Amino acid sequence: MKYILLFFLVTGMIFSQMDFAYAHKMVIETVEAGKIRVVYEDGSFSRRTIVILYDANGNELSRGSLDHEGYFFYDPKKVSLVVANDGIGHRAEWEVGTINQKKSHPIDGL
Secondary structure, X not given: OHHHHHHHHHHHHHHHOOOOOOOOOEEEEEEXXXXXXXXXXXXXXXXXXXXXXXXXXXXXXXXXXXXXXXEEEOOOOOOOEEEEEOOOOEEEEEEOOOOOOOEEEEOOOO
């Protein structure tokens, strides 16, 4: 009985000291034609996020980082697909001209 009580006491102490991580998804918000903002659900953004632009044939046009406020600028006449990746497991895709983004998911295997 003494060991069972000690087990629960130690287990309770361990779990009370843990910080829990909560998942959140990455979102591509359309600001205006040629301007997007890439943020997490809570409105924050990551400076490490890379945005990759593709044409209608799936060819990569360019890639770059967000500005100091989380915005990214592009030529809407040339771009068909926007992919954002923060490098730590969050990825979002948006087809230019659609209202909602195509996908937002953690990268498989991470």
